[in-house]
Amino acid sequence: MNYERIEGTPREVLYRALDLVGSGEYSLFAHPVAGNERLLRNPYRTVVLTQTPPARRRIPQDRQTAFINRALDKVEDIEYGEIPAGTHADYATVDFELFKTTMNSAENGERQELLSLRQQKFKTW
Incomplete structure (x- = not known):
């Protein structure tokens, strides 16, 4: 599996996913917002394409971009710099566990060439 590390917040990860899905070269492998609404505040985001x-796409491209745009609408006003100190490892672990769940479903399904978009480091402003 290939991966691309994104510098910045979950917004930048989602914008990159939107660019790649919008280009028609990639499709979402799983919904870009895993878990519940509270997890939107997680400063770490992995999107698998x-x-x-x-x-062979299960979901049309316009619906996939709509999923990403809805996720962007939800995270647009979140200030990720307000995450309490000392909780970053916990948030990273939650994101990694969601990523592993996604990858387990990939192993149980058909083999595909996957691309994981992950943040390189957390940026505050």
């Missing part, structure tokens, strides 16, 4: 030919 796949290089799926248009004829």
Whole structure:
């Protein structure tokens, strides 16, 4: 599996996912917002994409970009710099566990070329 590390917040990860899915080269492998609404405040975000030919996509491209845009609408006003000190490792662990769950579903399903978008480091402003 390939991965691309993104410098910045979950917003930057989602914008990059939107660019890649919008290009038609990639599709969402799983919904870009895993878990519940509270997890939107997680300063760590992993989005898994796949290089799926248009004829084999389970979800049309316009619906996939709509999923990402809705996620962006929800995270737009979150101030990720307000995350309490000492909780970053916990948030990173939660994101990693959600990522592992996604990857386990990939192993149990059909093999695909996956691309994981992950943050390189947390940025505050």
